[in-house]
Amino acid sequence: MLQRIQTVYLLIAAIVSLGLIFVFALWQTEEGSAVYALDQLTVFIMFIASGLLSLISIFMFKNRKLQFVLGRINIILNFFLLGVFVYWSLSLPGEMNISEKGIGMFLPIISIVFLVLANKAIKKDEDLVKSVDRLR
Template structure:
């Protein structure tokens, strides 16, 4: 049974990362066409003679990296008996999420006309929230380690 607080924090980090799939990172409108950057790529809506059309440019390396980070966070939930491994994977997750956020920001810079005039969506702030949840999980892991050490001293 999962009963440790760090499991809850890691699950919340996983949920926040899962939300990144559906929420836009940035939006920019130029000459009647709207470009929206999602975690999986760039979606551009433009008006043509036949109506509104969409163009989607996927970024496969970005998608693969995102899925790997989400899987690491999810698998780390079930390592509550191996606290040292859980802490190492949490630190690795923080580094990977930071790198992923930087990579997303460079991808946002590829919007037509640059980043000026772009509005950032809530998806741009979700990596920071996921890192916060993982840091709270590390605090929970450290608290468990102190509790076990004090219990062993009493024996």
């Protein structure tokens, strides 16, 4: 059902992945211009994929196992995105023009937190249904 707490968590994760990437810059270059996710195609595609997975997962409420698996895949995608940001921020000076990191680099962490909370709630629902089935 759509009125579960995991729907709220998944919706927040989708808003973080789809909406906040246009608001917060990933980093600033040495010239002072802000770089957003739209400027980096791979990062933009990964953010969009993460947000779409969250939205798809919301409507998979009848199949909790698939919803749980989609949440795990989304968490792995966000960890990969976070790894790309860490690699770019720790690269040698001169390879990337990153002078100051922005809040946008931490958006995958926020998304991961809400996805973990959603998966925990999905697992709790699945355990509740299994316990009720044992009573029948």
